[in-house]
Amino acid sequence: MTASMTEVQFTAAITHEGDWYVARCLQVEVASQGESVESALANLREALELYFEDEPLPTDVEHVHERKLRLPDLAQHQAWVRDALEDRGYRVVAIRCDEALGDQVARHPETFSNKSE
Helix, strand or coil: CCCCCCCCCCCEEEEEECCEEEEEECCCCCEEEECCHHHHHHHHHHHHHHHHHHCCCCCCCCCCCCCCCCCCCHHHHHHHHHHHHHHCCCCCCCCCCCCCHHHHHHHCHHHHCCCCC
16 A cells, blocks of 8 residues: 555454465455465455555454354254154155156155155
8 A cells, every 4th residue: 555545444354265374354345365274364465455456445343253153063053953853753855956856756756745644
């Protein structure tokens, strides 16, 4: 940034994707990557500077309140949901989204029948 530019603070979200760290600005659609968190942030700063050479700096940047969320392991959560439903007498089946439901029901009537029958 040049000395005449106003300093604006942005929030970055950093994820580890494969061998790279990806830094995304949450207020502006600009992202970059690097081999470390520090290099991803440095590259994001450079990308933002280049972006704002052609775009005006925002006058009111909405600051994002950072919260870390811990999600359960997906497989563990799915097993818990399946077990809870089966405990209540439901039959748990997987429905494919790339195929019509009617075709799946016709092909597997035993799966889609009433469990109490």
